[in-house]
Amino acid sequence: MRKSIINSLFILGSVVxxxxxxxxxxxxxxxxxxxxxxxxxxxxxxxxxxxxxPLKIYIAGNKILRIEALPNKETPRYFLKVKKQxxxxxxxxxxxxxxxxxxxxxxxxxxxxxxxxxxxxxxxxYYKNHKH
Numbered sequence: 001m002r003k004s005i006i007n008s009l010f011i012l013g014s015v016v017x018x019x020x021x022x023x024x025x026x027x028x029x030x031x032x033x034x035x036x037x038x039x040x041x042x043x044x045x046x047x048x049x050x051x052x053x054p055l056k057i058y059i060a061g062n063k064i065l066r067i068e069a070l071p072n073k074e075t076p077r078y079f080l081k082v083k084k085q086x087x088x089x090x091x092x093x094x095x096x097x098x099x100x101x102x103x104x105x106x107x108x109x110x111x112x113x114x115x116x117x118x119x120x121x122x123x124x125x126y127y128k129n130h131k132h
Contacts (some may be wrong), residue, residue, distance in 0.1 A: 028130055035058045035131060039123040048074050048115035057123045064090045064098055077110040086113055095124050
């Protein structure tokens with residue numbers, strides 16, 4: 001009986017340790033004075049042409065510094081156009097202006113462009129509601 005209790009406590013302690021060692025699934029983090037919103041867990045239902053198109057949105061002083069595409073399964077040749085032509089369109093905008101902005105997508109990469117635009121809006125809305 002005593003051995004069974006000790007084994008149970010050991011297993012419970014191991015489980016607690018493993019979960020505490022796992023990274024938190026928090027979409028907002030800080031890098032110095034910059035707030036970074038990671039849309040990976042926020043936009044799982046937003047699909048580009050192939051799959052999700054997660055982003056990192058860098059914000060300082062309530063202005064967007066840059067938006068970075070995270071790894072995805074979109075067609076590389078088309079998503080490269082999105083990275084080059086679309087992601088920088090929000091740079092320098094305030095969060096409120098960016099939420100209202102009508103940003104044109106990239107010709108030939110419509111699904112990916114639409115997914116990125118939705119990700120930006122969802123990420124910025126999350127930022128507004130959860131910034132510290």
